[in-house]
Amino acid sequence: MTRIATVTILGTGVLGAQIAYQAAYSGFDVVAYDINETALAAARKRFVKLAATYEEQVKGAAGGKADAALKRITLQMDLGRAVAAADLVIEAVPENLELKREIYRKIGQLAPAKTIFATNTSTLLPSELMESTGRPERFLALHFANQIWIQNTAEVMGTPKTDPDVYRTIVAFASAIGMIPIELKKEHPKYVLNSLLTPFLDDAVELLANGVADSETVDKTWRIATRSSLGPFQILDMVGLRTVYNIDAAVNEKQQRLARYLKENYIDKGKLGAESGEGFYSYPSK
Amino acid sequence: MTRIATVTILGTGVLGAQIAYQAAYSGFDVVAYDINETALAAARKRFVKLAATYEEQVKGAAGGKADAALKRITLQMDLGRAVAAADLVIEAVPENLELKREIYRKIGQLAPAKTIFATNTSTLLPSELMESTGRPERFLALHFANQIWIQNTAEVMGTPKTDPDVYRTIVAFASAIGMIPIELKKEHPKYVLNSLLTPFLDDAVELLANGVADSETVDKTWRIATRSSLGPFQILDMVGLRTVYNIDAAVNEKQQRLARYLKENYIDKGKLGAESGEGFYSYPSK
Secondary structure: OOOOOOEEEEEHHHHHHHHHHHHHOOEEEEEEEOOOOOHHHHHHHHHHHHHHHHHHOOOOOOOHHHHHHHOOEEOOOOHHHHOOOOOEEEEEEOOOOHHHHHHHHHHHHHHOOOOOEOOOOOOOOOOHHHHHOOOOOEEEEEEOOOOOOOOEEEEEEEEOOHHHHHHHHHHHHHHHOOOOOEEEOOOOOOOOOOHHHHHHHHHHHHHHOOOOOOOOHHHHHHHHOOOOOHHHHHHHHHHHHHHHHHHHHOHHHHHHHHHHHHHHHOHOOOOHHHHOOEOOOOOOEE | OOOOOEEEEEEEOOHHHHHHHHHOOOOOEEEEEEHHHHHHHHHHHHHHHHHHHHHHHOOOOOOOOOHHHHHHHEEEOOHHHHOOOOEEEOOOOOOOOHHHHHHHHHHHHHOOOOOOEEEOOOOOHHHHHHHHHOHHHHEEEEEEEOOOOOEEEEEEEEEOOOOOHHHHHHHHHHHHOOOEEOOOOOOOOOOOHHHHHHHHHHHHHHHHHOOOOOHHHHHHHHHHHHOOOOOOOHHHHHOOOHHHHHEEEHOOOOHHHHHHHHHHOOHHHHHOOOOHOOOEEOOOOO
């Protein structure tokens, strides 16, 4: 397996910042790339806030470890310099096929031959991007969930061209940064988790939107029947309504209708889920 | 609300027998109807076995209570006599629209005007049956799950013609026999539970059947992401593969393909789920 020591994250949005911070927290040297000073200033704030969150929520993070992670992150807005020493580049730029292809064409030229590329795309297939990398055998998807320090699954999904050694390297890397690797044996839209989760949540929202039953009744039914601690609306509150909205809004007509229902009845009223203090349920302690 | 004291169950198959026994166990006088001596002999065996199961698994059932329930059940193969004194008839005959309509036409004539009719149908809508009853305002669906003493939800679903007082009577009856009533505000195919559960399980089976990930990986992903104690294949083992097979086999092409997958790879090999000792997982204690 390839040895991974230096990791570059492209894109410092919500999830990009979390991936960068988690890798640094786990001892890796991290380069966080974004396109301009404004984006990097926002990234700097995100990292400081993440350090505070880890101190509060992650066992062992207080007493210096969360702060030390910050020192292992270098901010960079020159793409060539960002990838020059990378063993692994994790791409977390916006979900736009052409934008992603363009960035892969660039780093395919700029990065050393050894560098592995991993996309964090939620909605595209890695095979749609692989040819743009110029090195499809060293390319695959590594998909994280929001709140990486709590929702610590990382789905690893190759293309038919991914070198098995590269795949194993990335599975080991995911473990090394504290993730539980979810190994997909072949490409599948939406990976394992969202293949199950988004239609499940959609079905629950549909029961509510159609007036079949209220959210408490639906949750109770699910909890009892499957011996779960959370029903679908409790899971929705935990995942965050905006996350589900963004996924649904990008898909077909039925899901867009449900996305609108969530937006009009909850999101527009500030009910975003547990993090905001209210979603389908109230969370007074938040 | 109407007072319910005497309950007649039509059909003594797996679920009909469980409903009859549970009602008797809860103190109701129960008439269990089936079409001939053979069916009633099988019913008698089912009731005795249920009493033994309750003694083992239901708190308080040992020491006479489980046996006493048996004495409150009368077997009957004359339909007129079966319904003559019924406050409530729960129909649990095979899932065949014409068969059910025929039996409702008969009992609509045979039962007193006061009698409420409830169908335990899983796959039909009560509005497809209501006109055959001759008393649509005293008719609704009351849907139980297999292993009623453990999976104790009862979904209550009226038609546009169901009298609200009848609806409330049945909600109260469900509680009185130890069920947690799930109140549906309007008709919906597959109720609340199966609207969520069967597509969810289908999606999981599809990931497996398509070779995307193994069952352990899928379950692990779900458990971590939703903080559940059981993943979809563990739930499938608990519900029983034949139950899911029977639901899927009755639906569309995609689901029939998944049903065949379950049958060929599991059911035909005796892997029926937790009850049989093996399904997707092994249950050595069974």
